[in-house]
Amino acid sequence: MTDQSRVSGLTRAVGISALHEGYMPGFGNDFETEALPGALPEGRNSPQRCAYGLYGEQLSGTAFTAPSHQNERTWCYRIRPSVKHSARYEKIALPYWQSAPNVDPDVISLGQYRWDPVPHSDAPLTWLTGMRTMTTAGDVHMQVGMAAHIYLVTQSMQDAYFYSADSELLVVPQEGRLRFCTELGVIDLAPQEIALLPRGLLYRVELVEGPARGFVCENYGQKFTLPGRGPIGANCMANRRDFKTPVAAFEDRDAASTVTVKWQGQFHVTRIGHSPLDVVAWHGNYAPVKYDLRSYCPVGAVLFDHPDPSIFTVLTAPSGVEGTANIDFVLFRERWMVAENTFRPPWYHKNVMSELMGNIYGQYDAKPQGFVPGGMSLHNMMLPHGPDNAAFEKASLGDLAPHKLDHTMSFMFETRFPQHLTRFAATEAPLQDDYIDCWESLKKRFDGTPEGNWE
Numbered sequence: 001m002t003d004q005s006r007v008s009g010l011t012r013a014v015g016i017s018a019l020h021e022g023y024m025p026g027f028g029n030d031f032e033t034e035a036l037p038g039a040l041p042e043g044r045n046s047p048q049r050c051a052y053g054l055y056g057e058q059l060s061g062t063a064f065t066a067p068s069h070q071n072e073r074t075w076c077y078r079i080r081p082s083v084k085h086s087a088r089y090e091k092i093a094l095p096y097w098q099s100a101p102n103v104d105p106d107v108i109s110l111g112q113y114r115w116d117p118v119p120h121s122d123a124p125l126t127w128l129t130g131m132r133t134m135t136t137a138g139d140v141h142m143q144v145g146m147a148a149h150i151y152l153v154t155q156s157m158q159d160a161y162f163y164s165a166d167s168e169l170l171v172v173p174q175e176g177r178l179r180f181c182t183e184l185g186v187i188d189l190a191p192q193e194i195a196l197l198p199r200g201l202l203y204r205v206e207l208v209e210g211p212a213r214g215f216v217c218e219n220y221g222q223k224f225t226l227p228g229r230g231p232i233g234a235n236c237m238a239n240r241r242d243f244k245t246p247v248a249a250f251e252d253r254d255a256a257s258t259v260t261v262k263w264q265g266q267f268h269v270t271r272i273g274h275s276p277l278d279v280v281a282w283h284g285n286y287a288p289v290k291y292d293l294r295s296y297c298p299v300g301a302v303l304f305d306h307p308d309p310s311i312f313t314v315l316t317a318p319s320g321v322e323g324t325a326n327i328d329f330v331l332f333r334e335r336w337m338v339a340e341n342t343f344r345p346p347w348y349h350k351n352v353m354s355e356l357m358g359n360i361y362g363q364y365d366a367k368p369q370g371f372v373p374g375g376m377s378l379h380n381m382m383l384p385h386g387p388d389n390a391a392f393e394k395a396s397l398g399d400l401a402p403h404k405l406d407h408t409m410s411f412m413f414e415t416r417f418p419q420h421l422t423r424f425a426a427t428e429a430p431l432q433d434d435y436i437d438c439w440e441s442l443k444k445r446f447d448g449t450p451e452g453n454w455e
């Protein structure tokens, strides 16, 4: 790998093939990449002296002794070891970025909630100051649970870097374009794509096209992975080859800079004199990744009935309980509806898991009105929900010819833990006070006859 180019101030390898435009394909692969020829040691991790005078450093994403099929770590060869990017820390306040447990006694989380998109303002907001926590679940101190955030970004982070020791971040853009300049390479991200930023990975976020808005699932627990497909077999849903990890990229830049660390729900800042994005080469399987949601291949009912939405799981973050996720990331995208003699939209239900949904674009079949792009809804643990009256009537009385659900992309962060609204979600965000009225006009159709009353 000898071809380097300058991208966004970072020296970046072109990668194994120009086809991948600076990304390497695969999910959970053991990758190797170097931005300077010969920077990666051959055959060992810790040579006596690394090429170019680099320092070798391991980033451990799992316990040393995690089972080998789950063990994740990356070896970095960098200009300075990370300990040089870390001086004395001061605490800073980022009051809109909250962590679990965050139970506000004045806020009622029991309910069905829906929000309009959190609007942009004139305020200059970065990835850190523009993060707005909507719900939290579990306990960050125990590494269980999650938080759901909205981000509003109008400004790049300048000479400012960040990592979360608390969590892995799943980023779901809805508007605008961001560039994540990470220790391990550059990820460009636009709506209909997602990115996973592993716990401990240091990065800076640039605004490429703004303003930018999107959703973040902050996963305190075990990493997201691909769900087992069971009898579906080896293909469909999210395919491994469609995930993309950036090639190595580094900065050799002296400038007064800050590094902010999220640790145990609190934010700490340290000041350094250079860019910490100085990894020239790396190899390993603990790395950021992006994925285009348009490559998700949905599998569904081809004759009758409506399967559980787990059929649309893109990624799952396991909890200690088998089959009961800390978080499932579920995608409702364009697809054909063909089921015969079937109520095709989501059924009415109560769920032991709690369901937070976001709309990326278009119209969601269970809620033709009110659940708009950029908006969110929460159907908390064991709280009944289902299609609104308009969706129910249309699906019950409509023609059941094959029909394409087009122009639609919504998602769900589904967690085994109840979600608590933040004060921001309950009082500042545009909560729709009348959301529950969408079920108000559901009529009693029972009239003692087998047909029921469909007047």
Ligand SMILES: O=C(O)Cc1cc(O)ccc1O
Residues within 6 Å of the ligand: 307, 308, 309, 345, 346, 347, 355, 366, 379, 385, 386, 412
């Ligand atoms: O509540 C929702 O809209 C999400 C959902 C979708 C679906 O197809 C079946 C069940 C379910 O919870």
Ligand SMILES: [Fe+2]
Residues within 6 Å of the ligand: 346, 349, 351, 355, 379, 385
């Ligand atoms: Fe649901």
